[in-house]
Amino acid sequence: MVTAEQLQHHLDNCLTGTQIEGLGDFYKGKVRDNYSTDDGRRILVTTDRQSAFDRNLGLIPLKSQALTQLSSWWFEHTKDIVKNHVIEVPDPCIVIGKNVKTIPIEMVIRGYLSGSTGTSSWMAYHNGERTYCGHTLPEGMLKNQKFENPLITPTTKDDIHDENIDFFTVVESGLVDPALWEQMVDVTYKLFERGQQLAAKGGLILVDTKYEFGVDEEGKLVLIDEIHTSDSSRFWKADTYQALIADGKEPENFDKEFLRLWFRDRCDPYNDENLPEMPDEFRIEVALRYIETYERITGEAFQMPESSVQERVVGVLEGLR
Numbered sequence: 375m376v377t378a379e380q381l382q383h384h385l386d387n388c389l390t391g392t393q394i395e396g397l398g399d400f401y402k403g404k405v406r407d408n409y410s411t412d413d414g415r416r417i418l419v420t421t422d423r424q425s426a427f428d429r430n431l432g433l434i435p436l437k438s439q440a441l442t443q444l445s446s447w448w449f450e451h452t453k454d455i456v457k458n459h460v461i462e463v464p465d466p467c468i469v470i471g472k473n474v475k476t477i478p479i480e481m482v483i484r485g486y487l488s489g490s491t492g493t494s495s496w497m498a499y500h501n502g503e504r505t506y507c508g509h510t511l512p513e514g515m516l517k518n519q520k521f522e523n524p525l526i527t528p529t530t531k532d533d534i535h536d537e538n539i540d541f542f543t544v545v546e547s548g549l550v551d552p553a554l555w556e557q558m559v560d561v562t563y564k565l566f567e568r569g570q571q572l573a574a575k576g577g578l579i580l581v582d583t584k585y586e587f588g589v590d591e592e593g594k595l596v597l598i599d600e601i602h603t604s605d606s607s608r609f610w611k612a613d614t615y616q617a618l619i620a621d622g623k624e625p626e627n628f629d630k631e632f633l634r635l636w637f638r639d640r641c642d643p644y645n646d647e648n649l650p651e652m653p654d655e656f657r658i659e660v661a662l663r664y665i666e667t668y669e670r671i672t673g674e675a676f677q678m679p680e681s682s683v684q685e686r687v688v689g690v691l692e693g694l695r
């Protein structure tokens with residue numbers, strides 16, 4: 375078990391970002407630094423940058439490692455369902471993937487009526503909507519209640535802000551070819567089911583998540599980006615869930631929702647120009663959650679770094695040139 379005391383020593387040991395000359399075409403994402411190489415690889419460096427509300431909120435120590443290692447574990451444990459992009463994991467913070475043509479839809483799948491952001495199912499339901507991304511929702515559902523069957527609620531991929539789209543019009547809109555769409559839907563249900571089963575072994579509920587896909591040169595569907603991390607998914611603690619929601623309280627979060635709630639309590643994160651700075655104790659608490667999620671799901675002990683993460687990662691990247 376990693377302790378707050380241990381993390382105290384790593385508050386400044388954050389991976390802020392990289393930009394290595396001569397490694398490949400550089401794209402700085404919200405969280406990841408991407409390098410596309412001439413020979414068709416995509417080097418994804420997850421940083422410790424924390425994003426939410428489409429904004430950068432600061433740095434969370436060891437987040438990169440916790441997320442990258444968790445995602446790698448999931449890729450390994452779902453590769454029988456769908457091909458994925460992973461070629462190699464040369465560092466706990468770096469994945470080398472096959473660079474593929476991305477499909478411009480994010481496959482969001484939701485097991486529970488939840489969320490607090492504008493695009494979430496709960497906000498729509500709460501505002502009286504009973505059709506959500508084309509799905510009809512029954513009357514009388516409680517916040518955070520489980521759906522009878524998980525809902526796929528796709529969004530269009532956009533640089534600034536993702537938009538929900540109707541599940542039944544994706545093909546009509548010409549964004550995805552029908553046969554490919556059918557396969558994406560099938561794979562999304564299977565991945566989510568696997569995710570829920572394996573998360574449950576670690577005492578967690580996989581509430582919702584999103585998958586990104588691409589197509590390789592043979593036209594095959596490939597799972598890209600990251601899978602079932604605390605950045606792309608919501609996790610709740612399973613053993614306290616029932617009692618808390620019956621009481622009208624929020625489930626115990628193991629993901630970004632915890633962070634979102636913290637900001638919401640203190641500011642208007644979509645509109646305020648300046649957001650409050652995360653205090654050290656809070657950064658540690660967020661980091662501990664990311665690490666605990668990794669440990670619960672994989673059953674493996676998180677290995678604390680022994681040197682500067684930034685220097686180590688830059689060193690590995692330089693060696694890849």
Ligand SMILES: Nc1ncnc2c1ncn2[C@@H]1O[C@H](COP(=O)(O)OP(=O)(O)O)[C@@H](O)[C@H]1O
Pocket residue numbers: 402403404405406407408416418459471472473474475476586588598599600
């Ligand atoms: N194997 C891959 N091939 C092509 N693009 C990929 C692959 N894996 C991930 N990506 C893309 O790389 C980017 C990852 O960086 P991220 O920090 O998530 O950026 P963003 O802020 O754009 O979401 C995403 O745009 C994602 O779609």
Ligand SMILES: [Mg+2]
Pocket residue numbers: 403
């Ligand atoms: Mg992303």
